[in-house]
Amino acid sequence: MFLNALEHMARRKLLLIVGILSLCYLLMFWRGIASADPQSMRIDSGIPASNADLAYAALSIAGSMLSVMVWGLTIVLGASILPDEMEAGRMSIWAALPQSRFKVYASTTFAPLVVSLIFGYLLFGLTAIITSFYAPFTPSSIPLAVLSMPVWLSATWAFVILFSMIVGKIPAMLITFILEGFAVGMGNMVELAKGVPELHESTFYTVARVVTFILPFERGYRSVQMGLLPKASMLEEALAFMGFGGDLPLWEIIYPGVWAAVLFFIGYRIFLKKDL
Amino acid sequence: MTNTAIRVEGISKRFGRTQALAENFSIEIAKGQSLAILGANGAGKTTLMRAVLGLAIPDSGTISLYGLPPADPGSRISVRFLPERISFPKWATPLQMYRQLERVRREGREIDFIHQAETMQCGDLLKRKLGKMSKGQRQRIAVALMTCGNPQTVFLDEPSSGLDPAGRMLVRSIVAELADQGCTVVLNSHLLGEVEQVCDWAAFIHNGALVAHDRLDDLSQFKGSAVIDTPEPVAMKAVLNSPGIVNGKTLVHPLPSEDGFAKLAEQIAQSGVEFTGIQLHKESLEDIFMRIMEGETDVS
Numbered sequence: 001m002f003l004n005a006l007e008h009m010a011r012r013k014l015l016l017i018v019g020i021l022s023l024c025y026l027l028m029f030w031r032g033i034a035s036a037d038p039q040s041m042r043i044d045s046g047i048p049a050s051n052a053d054l055a056y057a058a059l060s061i062a063g064s065m066l067s068v069m070v071w072g073l074t075i076v077l078g079a080s081i082l083p084d085e086m087e088a089g090r091m092s093i094w095a096a097l098p099q100s101r102f103k104v105y106a107s108t109t110f111a112p113l114v115v116s117l118i119f120g121y122l123l124f125g126l127t128a129i130i131t132s133f134y135a136p137f138t139p140s141s142i143p144l145a146v147l148s149m150p151v152w153l154s155a156t157w158a159f160v161i162l163f164s165m166i167v168g169k170i171p172a173m174l175i176t177f178i179l180e181g182f183a184v185g186m187g188n189m190v191e192l193a194k195g196v197p198e199l200h201e202s203t204f205y206t207v208a209r210v211v212t213f214i215l216p217f218e219r220g221y222r223s224v225q226m227g228l229l230p231k232a233s234m235l236e237e238a239l240a241f242m243g244f245g246g247d248l249p250l251w252e253i254i255y256p257g258v259w260a261a262v263l264f265f266i267g268y269r270i271f272l273k274k275d276l
Numbered sequence: 277m278t279n280t281a282i283r284v285e286g287i288s289k290r291f292g293r294t295q296a297l298a299e300n301f302s303i304e305i306a307k308g309q310s311l312a313i314l315g316a317n318g319a320g321k322t323t324l325m326r327a328v329l330g331l332a333i334p335d336s337g338t339i340s341l342y343g344l345p346p347a348d349p350g351s352r353i354s355v356r357f358l359p360e361r362i363s364f365p366k367w368a369t370p371l372q373m374y375r376q377l378e379r380v381r382r383e384g385r386e387i388d389f390i391h392q393a394e395t396m397q398c399g400d401l402l403k404r405k406l407g408k409m410s411k412g413q414r415q416r417i418a419v420a421l422m423t424c425g426n427p428q429t430v431f432l433d434e435p436s437s438g439l440d441p442a443g444r445m446l447v448r449s450i451v452a453e454l455a456d457q458g459c460t461v462v463l464n465s466h467l468l469g470e471v472e473q474v475c476d477w478a479a480f481i482h483n484g485a486l487v488a489h490d491r492l493d494d495l496s497q498f499k500g501s502a503v504i505d506t507p508e509p510v511a512m513k514a515v516l517n518s519p520g521i522v523n524g525k526t527l528v529h530p531l532p533s534e535d536g537f538a539k540l541a542e543q544i545a546q547s548g549v550e551f552t553g554i555q556l557h558k559e560s561l562e563d564i565f566m567r568i569m570e571g572e573t574d575v576s
Binding site: 103 | 359
């Protein structure tokens, strides 16, 4: 059943569009970094930038763009899979076959996650590889980046799947986009406050912490970035102030995965009681 | 070993304010039975079918399919369902759809599907994309997909929908063949002529309640006459001294009760007038349908 869902997913025109856009992005990125010269860059007191600094800058900027693309793909695919299958009457065909509702639900919903993950790994991976050609660097932790990707995307995926069953496709997409933007903003606030202890006392900081706990969409993304960004970059400290990089405690990396699992099972409970 | 294929006990189903299946809806369908579910639009026929397959969750009551609840995937082994409305993916060919279904069903052979598609006269469409087919062609493919091989039970919701007369005839022959092979057939159709030809049993649903469930023969009421097919209806009328009506090559002879049929048959045989057939004039399925739907629910 999972293969069927994946086959349906792979035939979507949306994927072709995203694929072409991704290719365009990679080519642009390639051109951009190929023409960059770290020696011409100056940091703080006029010290020339190193390759690690160039890589850090490139990956930080690219990461923001990539995250929007991969997030967008996850939201659009995740929000449409169940409503589209139900509307087309195919869900009743799958559910009338000798397989459990859990299998139907899990197979159907995992397909968009897998597609998003493939895109995520390809885009981030190729970006890092292209970067390393022109500005050789040592990533902080590739395993962290690799393992954080499913945690990051599963939070968005589980949320949008659940909401697509409650409010429908388009409202689910909009709600998720808005809340993600909000969560990213609050996440940046939390990161920013790491360098400014005085902010910890503010109500805004408390609100930001609570939001990142309730909507942990960006924690995983942050750890993907953390894993990919180069070690020993002077830019790290400078940019940490703006919400890039920084350290995340382990529980903040694991927590979005647990949160996604809970939402996935709440979604399953709803699906179980749904008339198909 | 029980002979029951489907048991529905005391279920009810409501969609918002609409009571799709009334309180305590119960029905039992034996293995090998070919049952037509009949009723007006919105009577609850499709809901019943979907509830049995576990697609609609009843508010109360229990359902079992071969002794297992619909939530158990084992209950749907060798069970096929053709919904009234299905939109195939446009990119897929019938063969790709079949393979997708078989990834889960794991009970058929591709050759059986090809054979069934040929029976439905759509064998030449197997490699064409479903998105490039007409509605009727897609329906033929859908019928072939859901009836190929040797299913134990088939649920067909308006299988002739969108088909031309030739396609409808093919559906009838496939359903009749399945019934002959001992497959349990549950058919939801508004084409009473189709139903009459392929089903032995009928269940009438009115406003979500089961108002009649019996063999078609037993549901059909005697209409107070016998129909005699003869090339000499006028002579027959004279010999029998019948007040009946001559209609073409038939004589409709009034009978006070079914009991008089044997005596009449004997009389005709001894009359010396040529005849080709004699039968009790009973209600057609359309007559039964109209009678029951008009509120005459006493036949059950």
